[in-house]
Amino acid sequence: MNKFEFLQEEQNLELTLDLLSKEILNYIQKRKDVADYILEYRKKFIEEYRDDEDKVMEYFDHERYVKEEMYRTIDRKLAEFTKLKESPYFGKVNFEDDGYAEQIYVGRYGLTPEGSFDAAIVDWRAPVASLFYKGALGETSYKSPDGEVPVDILARRQIMVKKGKLEGFFDSDVDVKDDILQMILSSNAGEKLKDIVMTIQKEQDEIIREERMKVVVVNGVAGSGKTTIALHRVAYLLYNFREQLGDKVLILGPNDIFIDYIGDVLPTLGESNVNQQTFAHFAINEIGLKEPVVDFTAYLEEVLKGNEEVIKEIKYKAGEEFISILDKKCEDLEENYFNFKPVKFFDEEVVGLEEINELFEKHYKYMPLFRRSQKIKRVITSKLKDKRDELVRNLNAEVKDKLASLSEDQLVIEQNNIEFQRRIRIREIVRELMAQKENLEKWIDNESIVDIYKEFTNTNELSYLDLPAILYLMIKLDGKKTKQDIKHIVIDEAQDYSMLQFIVLKELTGCRSYTIVGDANQRLIKVEEEPAMLKLKSLFGGFVKNYALNKSYRSTFQIMEYASKLLDENAIVPFVRKGKYDVEEVEVKDEDDLIDTILETLEEYDDENYDNIAIITKDKEDLKKIAPELKKFTKILAFDREDVIYRGGKVIVPSYYAKGLEFDGVIIVNFDDNTDDLVKYIMATRALHRLKIINFK
Structure with missing residues (x-):
């Protein structure tokens, strides 16, 4: 590194840190000023409207909103500036724009x-x-x-700042990040996934900055x-389209362990206000299910055992044929579900069969069947109430005429009796309305869609596989939409999603902006040769x-x-980071030997100071x-259920929970000669620095 340039960079860093300190003090003062203003204004307001309770309540509602919004903005900025004090920026670009020399620092x-229009640091x-x-x-x-x-980019520089101190920089005319990338990838894994703003590659940056109204599908x-x-695409979109997206982003992960990770x-x-959950949680909440649902891991266990019946069920419920069967059921319900009956009031026909048929087949045909039936129910109920009101009006008119025709002496004798008879008749009219509404409900109300699904699929216990189908029927029959407004959806491990799940998400949310990522090589069950995530043009067209x-x-x-050798074709191009160790594969004959080999390997990994071992x-x-047996000799966390919270260290985990996670060192324990190469690929690719396979024979 050129000494003069190093001093220049140190000087710029010092100026930037001074600016940050001033801005932090400025925002602390702002927060104090906001608090002082609110307290002063509150005092005056309450004094003025002391006796008007509604005004005081209204003021506190408004004050809370203003205070929250102001404080949220100020606190976010303070948090950002405090983090920037550690490392204000990591990159610098010199370029020419319309003949003018420009320079930006990226952080x-x-x-x-x-009071300035020039950014000291560009986000x-x-x-x-x-x-x-x-x-x-x-x-x-x-x-x-x-x-x-x-x-015209003239120069690009990667700058390393730690704890407010300049460590060094790299210049490059090709790709400035390779040296830094080698350094970062060689470091140990944290307990959580890292952000990659320092080392985003060109092809990754293109995806992150893709247009908002696109269905971005990444097969990697x-x-x-x-x-x-x-995740960086979400942060990018929220930064540039906060007003449109706000709190309307949904991230769907494969399991709770991954969501926590x-x-x-x-x-x-x-960005902290982003909804992250599994598809199962999302679907159960939308359906409103209270009964337990068999989770997907129970199916994966059976798949890994080679249970052909379970594999067949998964393929069936994730296939195109199942969608056709659901559509056929909806058509059958359209034709045969409601047994129309004329609606009467005291034997007088209020709504005839022909009119009901016309309401169903013409006037409200555009509405889904069950929503249509509820609309028609409201129309018929309104007509019944009209008939009730007509009879009451006629009754009151008759009573009025009768009372008018009586002499004063007759009124004294008859008035109470006539009023008593009028009230009895009104009760009869009201009872008739209630009876006819009950009769109406018998044929125009529908049973729950969950019960309809269970009955026609002959299902007693619902599972993860049934959730998309139930939601699909709710959409088709009841026009269901999500409870919350959703403007962007992220789907991770999308290779395991069926076309039915993609259809359901599209129709439920009306969303047209997606980031869908997955690996076609990591499908534990190949429903079809090509995963649904790679066939979405049939659903979203040119988007x-x-x-x-x-x-x-x-x-x-x-x-x-x-x-790479475990795949049908060598589709992986590894970033050339040569490790200290080759992949090791050993065989053991008995259980004691197996435990000893695992413990010895754990000790070797400990000697390498690996933070996270699986x-x-x-x-x-x-x-x-x-x-x-392992827990007798070492502290280790077993991932034997989905709600385990990972906080680093040593873990023992089944292959399907390990998907998407990464560890410094991995030990694969293989009890089965017939373990699928795909499962081996998933397990092997969790390792960053060292991998050992122990085959128990």
Whole structure:
């Protein structure tokens, strides 16, 4: 590094840190001023409207809203500036724009001093910051709100700042991030997924900054950064389209362990108000199910055991044929569900069969069947009430005429009796209305869609596989929509989603903006040759943009070379990070030897100072064979259920819970010669630095 340039960078860092300190003090004062203003205004207001309770309540509602909004904005900025004090920026770009020389520093968050229009730090999500992630120097452009802006990149620099101190920098005319990337990938895994703003690659940046109203589908090999790309895309979209998206983003992960694992990424990027859950939780909540549902892991256990009956059921309920069967059921219900009856009031026909048929087949035909029936029920009920009101009016008119025809002497004798008879008749009319409403409900109300589904599929105990189908029937029969407004959906491990799930999400939410990531190689069950996630053009048309990522950044060259051989074709291009160790494969003959070998390997991994180590088995049954014995000799957490919270260290985990996670060192314990290569691929690609396979013979 050039000494003079190093001093220049140190000087700029010092100026930036001073600016940050001033802005932090400025925002602390702002927060105090807001509090003082609110207290002063409150005092005056309450004094003025002391006797008007409604006014005081109204004031406190409004005050709470204003206070929350002001404080939220100020606190977010204070949190960002405090984080920036540690490392204000990580990149610098010099470029020429329309003949003018420009220079920007790129950081995790932006900093524009109050009263200035020049950004001291540009947020990595800002359009101009994309120049840092471009591949090479020279002429290029970036997308601004006003369109493409042509520029000429003159220099690009990666800057390392730790705890407010300049550690060094790299310059490059090709791709500035490789040296830093090697360094970061060689470090140990944290207990959580990391953000990658310092090392986003050109192809990843293109996906992150793709247009909002697109269905972005990423089919990437293990370790290609699919999940981090998806989360950084969410942060990018919220930064640039906060008004439209706000709290309307939904992230769907495969299980609760995975949701917890990715949970810290968005907050480190300044986004905390994002709904993250599994598809099962989402579906159960939307259906309103109270009964227990068999989760998907129970099916995966059976699949890994080779249970052909379960595999057949999964393929059936995830296939195109099942959608046709559901459609056919909806058609049958349309034709045969309601047995129309004329509606009468005291034997007088109020709504005839012909009129009811016309309401169903013409006037409200555009509505889903059960929503239509409820609409027609309201129409008929309204006509019944009209008839009731007519009879009451006629009765009152008759009583009035009768009373008018009586002499004063007759009135004294008859008036109370006539009023008594009038009231009896009104009660009869009201009872008739109630009776006719009950008769109406007998044929126009529908049973629950869950019960309809159970009956026609002959299902007693609902499972994860039934949830998309129930939602599909709710959409088709009742026009169901989500309880919350959703404007962008992220789906992770999307290779395991059926076309029915994609249809349900589209129809329920009306959403047209998606980030869908998965790995076609990691399907434990191949419902069809090509996963549904790669066939979404039939559902979304030209809005779909497909990306394929075949470069893996997670594991060492040796590990990815081993994993690649497990696939039908060598589709993985490993990022060339040569590890210290080759993949090791050993055989053991008895259980004592197996436990000893695992414990010895754990000790070796401890000597390497690995923070996170996983022993991965094919399924829970294999996990239970070794977990109790291992716990006698070492502290280890068993992932034997979905609600386990991972906090780093040593774990023993079945293959399907390990999907999407990563560990410094992995030990695969294989009890079965017939373990599918795909399962081995999933297990092997969890390892960052070291992998050992122990085959129990």
